[in-house]
Ligand code: ATP
């Protein structure tokens with residue numbers, strides 16, 4: 067990365083606007099619909115909107131775009147607030163589009179009074195049939211020429227609950243022959259007798275996205291309303307409504323949404339994964355949601371760095387999941403506490419170590435001296451990884467094999483003398499000799515070895531369940547494959563190790579503390595931990611072990 071990052075196109079626009087004195091201060095907003103948990107794509111939008119506010123001494127509002135009563139819920143509102151805060155951002159104001167329902171209703175009446183909106187009794191099918199196609203103009207609805215008075219009273223009756231869902235809609239009166247289909251008398255209001263998470267049963271008509279969104283931006287005096295590319299065709303309507311209502315002229319700018327490999331990124335699909343039990347919850351650590359990433363041990367810094375690295379583009383592209391993992395690793399390498407855990411245990415017995423003796427060995431706690439040290443108990447019987455012993459060593463094998471010498475991290479050099487196999491030929495135990503004068507920190511043995519491995523003392527070890535994660539999908543872009551995206555779920559995306567051995571200091575691990583289990587990756591305590599059972603998630607491996615399938 068270069069030191070001086072060039073401006074992205076939105077920053078260029080803002081700098082120009084500030085230079086010309088168009089605005090003294092900028093005000094952006096992040097406008098989630100509270101119909102699901104936020105995903106990494108939303109993190110991109112959060113970092114962009116809040117980042118611009120911070121960079122240019124302006125502010126950012128958090129606005130819940132809650133105009134669709136059926137799918138929205140306060141559970142989602144709470145999770146969204148938690149996620150934004152966790153990412154490290156503070157909103158200037160917490161607003162709800164539903165707070166503006168009175169004002170929006172008033173705006174609609176103004177349009178009717180200007181002859182710019184009408185009540186249409188047509189069904190959704192009838193409206194669609196007259197809509198035309200991109201190459202053919204639409205046709206006027208038979209209700210298009212209703213008088214202003216009639217429209218006012220019908221709209222009031224709609225609000226008063228006189229009609230059933232779908233019986234009438236309010237439409238803008240623009241141009242049924244417009245090249246932009248969104249300008250062919252778009253819907254402004256629909257009837258929906260549904261309970262709203264904030265306004266309860268006060269309303270039975272709800273504004274459509276296009277009517278609520280831009281007007282909310284304008285009510286809040288948002289200077290730069292940033293959204294994703296699919297809203298480009300909506301911009302003409304956005305501007306038309308603001309112009310006709312003669313309200314604060316917010317401007318809409320569009321950037322490319324974030325797409326990432328081996329996952330799906332739409333709340334609708336994520337909801338399916340949760341509801342159909344393909345994952346345990348919205349925050350299942352395999353999900354691309356912010357809450358899942360937090361639970362898995364990703365840091366807010368790493369997510370912000372990731373969003374910074376991918377930049378702000380005007381064309382859609384696909385970002386490799388490995389880049390996100392790279393950012394996580396980069397951050398954890400600087401900050402995670404070091405500890406030892408054995409995931410696939412093999413017993414090691416030190417034949418010349420006194421029975422019943424224990425030593426408290428000193429080991430570094432973190433990546434540098436500032437983190438200090440901790441003690442790790444050492445005794446005659448230890449656990450090491452199965453994979454650190456080879457009966458018939460490969461070339462350049464620096465770990466245990468018959469006769470081979472290896473250093474145990476922060477402990478001693480040991481020589482493997484013998485091993486024991488069970489009836490199936492599996493090695494169940496190795497027997498070693500240790501060299502007392504080779505103790506780490508005061509080694510006078512003169513021995514030199516190439517391999518250092520991790521271990522835990524069998525007598526002192528605690529046990530933990532360890533969950534290892536892989537990609538949730540087997541293909542790069544499950545949404546674009548033939549058939550259902552769920553056909554491409556990776557059946558091995560979760561591997562549970564029920565009884566790993568961990569060093570005793572980890573018994574007091576806290577949620578939110580990140581560890582590097584030496585040679586095994588980065589881990590954190592999971593919220594499923596109970597008084598009797600510790601559960602750790604692997605956040606990410608130490609190196610990019612992923613190979614494209
Ligand atoms: P989804 O399609 O996943 O359901 P959405 O766009 O409907 O998402 P909203 O709650 O409406 O979700 O989004 C809030 C903000 O986040 C919007 O400004 C939207 O443009 C932005 N956003 C959503 N998905 C992405 C993404 N993948 N990349 C960047 N920004 C996104």
Ligand code: MG
Nearest residue numbers: 098099131275
């Ligand atoms: Mg949306």
